[in-house]
Amino acid sequence: MKANVVSKSNPWLYWFAVLTALVTLALIGIGGLVTSHEAGMSVPDWPTTYGYNMFLFPINKWLGGIFYEHSHRLLASLVGLMTTILAVWLWLKDSRPWVHWLGVTAFLLVVAQGVLGGLRVTLHMDSLGIYHATIAQLFFMLTCAIALFTSRWWANLNSVAAVYDRRQNSEMNATVADRRYKNLRWLVLATTLLIFVQLIIAAAMRHQHAGLAISDFPLAHGKLWPDTSADAVARYNAQRVSVNAENPITAFQIELQMAHRVVALAILILVAVCAWRARGIGAPGTAPARMGNNAKPAETVLGAPIYQRLSLFWLGLTLLQVGLGAATIWTNKAADVATAHVLVGALALAVGALWCAIAFRESVTAFYDRRREDRRAPGAATIGVQPAMTGNK
């Protein structure tokens, strides 16, 4: 079996991974609609649906909140099936052991996610919804990463990271651009982690089932920082009239939304800094001449340097996300707007994660190469020019 595995990108596998990621994004969207419509408990049983086999539930009964919850369950089943196929396919047809384990991790995560969603219904535990939403983001990130790792583009990638590490290894002096790149990738990582923290805060906010804790923007209850005294919170609750069965808000929930706003501002600034610092990296003239013609296709996306494209796309997503956050408040948390906010958040996290994967790729590869060398020849020098990359890593 080992002899049959391929070391190069398999386009069918790649496109299947892309499709899995897209269906996962759609699943997050429907999950967002479930929460936005307060429909998470509209089907009281699980894994059955009103006593029916989930796949045989009559379509004329898909009414009200049942429509969202049942659609979510069916699409989740599809994602589970696709992830299983993807994991098996990766195991059989990809030559990289670490990619095999990524597939296994995705499979385990999707199973855990399904069980968690079911337990949230059967145990009546709202708090499980926070974990369910957070794991959904991680899972989407993982499916995007698998799609990236199975792409031909990844196989051929000659990243700026590779330039940096090779130059270090060949004891050349780092240029200004190299140093800027090295710092940038840590900044990207920090920003991505902050986005993940932001998504956890958002999940905690949404699963309080209390509607908007602060109903105005850019002010908060008419102030830059809202009064959260007991009298003030009682006053806010007295003035709230909502159609749905929302819980009363608490001081904690107001502070949570303020934290969400502050972190959003920090993310916007960080992404803008990333875009500013990425503007020259990978551009013609900044890459060392020794990279040669082979470097060009891998370093560019749509004809522009990869990091420049990524950073501008990331900045665009973040600006859109800030706008959607404001619109969520101005529309009193309209379900479609709030769900779009969830989706763009997931995309922003995925972009950051993929950038990290690309930026740190060569470092990780070099680490394993050095370790392999150490095992072969204990005590042998590990410094030297790395061999050109061939096939997937």
Add this chain to the structure above:
Amino acid sequence: MRLNHGVKRAVLLLAIGLFGAGQIACAADITGLITLTGTPPPEKEITPLMENPDCAKMHTTTPTTHFYVVGAKGELADAVVSLKGVTGKSTGASAPPAVLDQKGCLYVPQILAIQTGQKLIVKNSDSCVHNVHATPTVPGNPESNQEQSPGAADLTYTYTQPEMFLRFKCDVHPWMFAWVSVFDSPYFCVSGPDGKFVIKNVPPGKYTVEAAHRKLGTQTQDVEVKDTDVNVNFTFAIK
């Protein structure tokens, strides 16, 4: 001998009767009026209800929320009035069941109060399915979520722990909700559309009367009940 036994039984029954009558004679009602000052926020039209074909056909106009049911002179309905701290006096097991109906995709009534151990019957008078999702927060009162199809048997609930504003909701129709307060005594009531309330047959003693409104919080007043009715009024203000 037989006569003596009969006389004894008669005397015993008479004594019990006199004691009970004495208790009732000594008991008094606590009455009062709940009012609201200030202008409450406007109620909202429940537009999602009219967007649902099953529910819309049961209404000719769009229903609104009922958070503030206020009369022309500020009379406030749906305030739950009770004797604070009175526990272990529940007669819920022998009390007639309370009824919560689902009618026109709305809960009727929206504010209700029962005793611990008292049966709460939930009906579905609609022609569409609902899920009855009770979400208590006090330990000992279990959360439950049950389907109730049109024409299905009534659902019965009992709660063992006192709890204010225990929420019932329908997740199929998320605008449907009701709040049930559970007391460990029979001394409570809900103010009517005229803002008036009556807590009947309160034994003599000193009490703290608490008025609670879902949106306006709680107020308390101390009273002493002797052998005549006691009047106590509450005024809530909205800022």
